[in-house]
Amino acid sequence: MNKSELVKMLAENHEIPAEESSVIVNLFFDSVRDALLQGDRVEIRGFGSFKVKGYRGYKGRNPKTGDNVEVPPKRLPVFRAGKELKEIINP
Structure with a gap:
């Protein structure tokens, strides 16, 4: 939907x-x-919750070139399904 x-x-x-x-x-x-x-944090009872999670920066590697790459810190939205939603999906 x-x-x-x-x-x-x-x-x-x-x-x-x-x-x-x-x-x-x-x-x-x-x-x-x-x-x-x-x-x-946004919580919708019976459905789930949304929050923003922060991630530290790290040193990565470009798989195509093999070059080392500095990945900056970032914040990403995260959804966690609530108990009731999980039970409906997996009876």
Whole structure:
């Protein structure tokens, strides 16, 4: 399912205009993004949690050329599925 399919499903299931459904979906994703940018953890009970994890820099190697490469530190978003979601997927 992609974002436009989610907008369509929300509009159909709750009998609201597609434009209003789009605003709701965008507001949700914007809120999650903003919380992560502020360093907060986002937890949706029964579904899972999102957080930003920091990784240290390291020395890597370019597999094509064999040259050593300095990989800078980075921060990446991480999702962890909740217990209920795991149980639904693996009964």
